[in-house]
Amino acid sequence: MAALTQTHQAQIRQRLTIQTIDIDVNTTAIRSLDWDRDRFDIEFGLRNGTTYNSFLIQGEKTALIDTSHRKFEQLYLDALKGLIDLNTIDYLIVSHTEPDHSALVKDLLSLAPDIVIVGAKVALQFLENMVHQPFQSLRVKSGDRLDLGNGHMLEFVSAPNLHWPDTIFSYDHQTGILYTCDVFGMHYCDDHTYDQDSSLLKEDFRYYYDCLMGPNARSVLAALKRIDKLEIKLIATGHGPLLRYELPEWVESYRTWSLEQAKNNAFVVFFYCEDYGYSSHLVRSIAHGITRSGIQVELVDLEHTPHHELREWVAEAKGLVVGMPPQSSLAAQTALGIILAAAHQKQAIGLFEAGGGEDEPIYPLRNKFQEIGLKEAFPPIVIKEAPSAKIEKLCDEAGTDLGQWLTQDRTSKKTMASDTELEKALGRISSGLYLITATKGDVSSAMLASWITQASSSPLGVAIAVAKDRAIESLMQVGDRFVLNVLEENNHQAIMKHFLKRFPPGADRFAGIKTYAAKNNCPILADALAYMECEVSSRMDCGDHWIIYSIVETGRVANLDALTAVHHRKIGSQY
Template identity: 35%
Template structure:
């Protein structure tokens, strides 16, 4: 394998590394050492490569050109190795909207080239770019002869995240071009996986982010690939797989099996008009998976009602996500919600999320329907306007983690030795949930680092001196609040002003205050300017009780920030969660 060109890595610019990997076959690795996107799979921040492949036989084929981040430098490098007027085929193993900028420029310079992709991919391209109709060639389990024994065979591998997925096999070189399979997000000069053991952790993280929620479809894809005699996996990201071929396949099978053996299971149902809701779904799934919960991803736009029913019935809980289109949820989400309301038992934990451009009615509608039906929410409902940011993706992961913990608590409550039935438990929890409390944010600080806790478990305990009683969980940084002398500010929230979304995780951090107006209290903790009132408090006593710490604190100072306003009340449907 010979290296043809590469920019020195010590300067670390974005570049394109080119190498010959087999007969008539080049890889063009568009590289960045920075985090390329906000998606959770890039969170390890080790950079990435966008791998494209060029087969130059009697006819030429370019496989998977990169996204718009690399358009200019990629096409400059490609032109050094190919007269673009001689390009015959552009093969898209996945129709990625991010590739459209590159495709536009490429087709302008090579208008004779045919775009080869799966039928779902072709439909998406024709809808978005009708002027490309004559260039698009859809395939199923077809072959494409490039001459010189380069007989390409296409294998369809649809998944919820990539319904148009293809894998391409070249019989002449015995290379499988696997796109989203067997990849990893790392960037370096190493073309092959000779140091594959060092990649184990990154490979597993990539699988968990992209494939764990669709392990059923991944197993089906592995079965389709088994008959092919393969020397290389050529993925869309990371090094080319040669030395660990059998091991990597084995790992994928094992990781898929692990998803089946988890004790708790969540059905993650969504539709995604522009891809934003799907990104949120992946972040929520990552929070669940990291906390030992198996997730089955269901793209409702591509799944029939019987499959949705099966997934919900087999789950311990479900989370449903939707965009808002014309003030409503898409028809597929309305169908899924109808299935849930008519068939799912009320003991299943529920969650809601979604993205929107302007109004976001779909998320509110789904949430209200589930609450009216007496489902319990396992985490704060997530609403994201426009594209998600790194902060909102972290909120999604935190929500997934919180949902997993509530599931586990419910599981403990329902161990076999309990003599009450699930119906009894459900009714009891609903009754306890009718105890309402003021919605508050507790802010505290340590070593000049501020954090906040959302709670409604606060009540006045004494008149003289004025004192409060607060219940706080261990995973809410209880160690910072339970010792006599610890100080905090109790921010009492106002009805109709949605501050709670900034503190949806179990214990928020500095990021929670980034978009909020704040000032510092006398005790050094933060006051939320948009709160209804605040109280500066000092802890006097604490007591461990059940799964909470009970804290008694006296009030040192306080002020009503908005004389005209109503205290926000946490109305719960169940006593099993905040």
């Protein structure tokens, strides 16, 4: 076992410490230990804190793999300076751009501006929006190698969706260390660098998998296939202890759990050329809408995926989304032929242009899928310029439509099975009728709502239940503003009819409806009984809904003698 070389400790609100330790020849782990953290974003609570792991490899050239969380800024940079002159670092490998691993990239660039940032294409795009300054970069994908000298040859392995779209692994052929960032990690903080006592770790290891990796089980299995050929001696994770002593057991657990998950969960597969046009950007927007319905998303590159894997993806998918590849790509054209041959009429299909300048024509391909009998989940998305906020909204709503189409049978069965005395009793809770209207930049949306109540009097606040598969959910994040329109008794039927109809993706929800702008720029219905301008203060996960608590900033009643429209339900599982 390598010896502990240095420990830096400081008390900053919570217990934060830095551990630096040699884990192999010319290889050092820099572990930021967050002893008291009790929650990780909104995803799950923590019982044993967490760590953020970074790694330094010094061959003839030097590479740093990932940085740390913002709260460790001074501790981490001091530790790194104690190990090396920052200006001698040649490469910073960004495994993915989630802030708990990349928060200090900008700080590092300000101290050592000649560092070359190495990452997947999507990661480099994300970083451009994060650091807001020019930087040197090297884009890598599966199979690419980076020679650091002295035997340290790094090979990169793409692992999209684990659990971010830009994830890559790095494998050092000299040491047999596989650097996996989030994958195989756990939120567990103690003094042990390695997995000496697995009995203490297994529960947290499984909990972490269920929260972060389980939703993308097929992507896990695809990544495991890519690393099967590697002779792995140590897995250097981004969170928790490094895995050395029970390595086969940890890997096999991921395989077993993922196989179980993959059998039971519907998924949509995206076929596109990652490096072409705006494909990656559009995929993220469509996928965001799909995942609202609890449907998994898998990303497949048309140009670099073996033919047998293409057939497997198509055979198992419930839905297919295809981004138009360049006409000049023979590999992509062959892949499209394989997809058409394997597709079947029980699947849903969606097509989008990539905007790369020589896209495969979208409508002939659409006709071929329709001839097979596939259900078109949304009209073809055609773009002629860089994606704007409106295009992103259109893509998000297209994905939402596809997700809802794929879950409609599940929703119908749930409704039929829930007509119990309990459901009937719950349905007797009456509520008002409202229209939520939201605007952010050039994007506007609306939603009929009934699950609304006043939640506080000081400050004045309301709580709104918003289903996770509703498109407006993305406009109701913390800090966003909206208008709560109260519908009037005997004067709401036309408004309900209008807003209950299904709108095509990107359609103007307010066409034909008289509105005027509130102070927060969101639409106020001219026929509303009352309105309130609100700002989202917090969100709580409640199963299939978000409870969105908002502060009421101002409001007005149009008719003091009129009453609020009231909604009565028969059963509690339906609005």
